[in-house]
Amino acid sequence: MGSDQGETSTNDQEGFSETMFVTAPDDLESVHAEAVGTIERAVRDAGAEGAVVAMSGGIDSTLTAALSREALGEERVLGLGLPSTKTEAADGADARTIAEGLGIEYREIQLRPLVDAFERTVGAAVDPDTEGDHGDDRLLGNATARFRMTAAYYAANATNRLVVGTANRSELLLGYFTKYGDGGVDLNPLGDLYKTEVRALSAWMGLPKRIVGKDPTAGFWAGQTDADELGGTYDEIDPLLRRTIDRGEPVESAAAAVGIETDLAREIVAMCVESSHKRATPPTPGIADRRLEAPPSAIEDA
Secondary structure, three states: OHHHHHHHOOOOOOOOOOOOOOOHHHHHHHHHHHHHHHHHHHHOOOOEEEEEEOOOOHHHHHHHHHHHHHHHHHHHEEEEEEOOHHHHHHHHHHHHHHOOOOOEEEOOOOOOOHHHHHHHHHHHHHOOOOOOOHHHHHHHHHHHHHHHHHHHHHHHHHHHHEEEOOOHHHHHOOOOOOOOOOOHHHHHHHHOOOOOHHHHHHHHHHHHHHOOOOOOOOOOOOOOHHHHOOOHHHHHHHHHHHHHOOOOOOOHHHHHHHOHHHHHHHHHHHHHOOOOOOOOOOOOOOOOHHHHHHHHOHHHHH
C-alpha cells in the first residue's frame, strides 16, 4: 500500500511486527493460527456440531469459510448462498466454486420471493409513498441482510452449528454492516483484521486471485461499491482508522499522513463514533446494579 505499511509503532500487540498493518509472513502465520483456534474453541465450547458461513463470493466470506474448514474439517462446515438479485448470479457462481474447492457442503436459497413479499406487505403498510430511490434501496438492503441472518440461524439451529460472521475490523469500526443482519453472528474471526490485512491473509493462504482482487461491495443494489458508500477506498480508510482509532492521533495529522482531505477524514472517523450502538449490547437502566453477566461464582458452580 502506501508508506504507512512500513511505519513502526510502539502500541501494537506484543508478538507481532511493529508495522502499520499485520502483513508480514511470520505475523500472518500467527494471525492464521489465532483465527483458526478461535473458531475451533467457539464451536467446542458451545457443544456445537459445526459452522454455518453465509457465502457471497467475496473475499471476506471466502476467507471465513476457508478458516472454518481448517478449524473444523470440511464435513462440519455449511456454506449458504443467499442471493436476492439477478446481479448476484456471478458472485453466487464464485461462492459455489469456492465451496466445491474447499470440499464443504453448499446450499443456495433465493431470497427474492421473500424480499418481494416483504416489500408488498410490510413496506407498503409502513411507507406507502416510497418511490424506489436509493434511500428505499437501503431500507430493503438492510431488511435483506436480516433475512440472510434469519436463514443462517435457521440452518444453524436445524443442524446444531454456530453462525460464523464474515465482518472485518474496517467494516465493524465504520458501522458498515446491518444491525441484527450480517452483524448478528456467534463469532467474528476476522473482526480484528483491517481489510488490508484480510487481503494479505487471503493471499498468504493462496485463495484465488480473482476473489482477492474483487471490488468490495455489500451487494445491496446493482453497481454498489464500498468505496462509493464510504467515500474512500480501504487503501485510504484503513491507515486513517489505524492512526486515529488504534493510536489516538488527531484527525488532522492523520489525514495529512495518509494523504486525504481533512473533511473526508472527519466524516470517516464520525462514522465510527456514530455507529457505536451497533457494536454494543443494548443498554438497560442498571437498576440496583443488576447485570446480565453471570458472576464467577455462578460460572464455577455451573
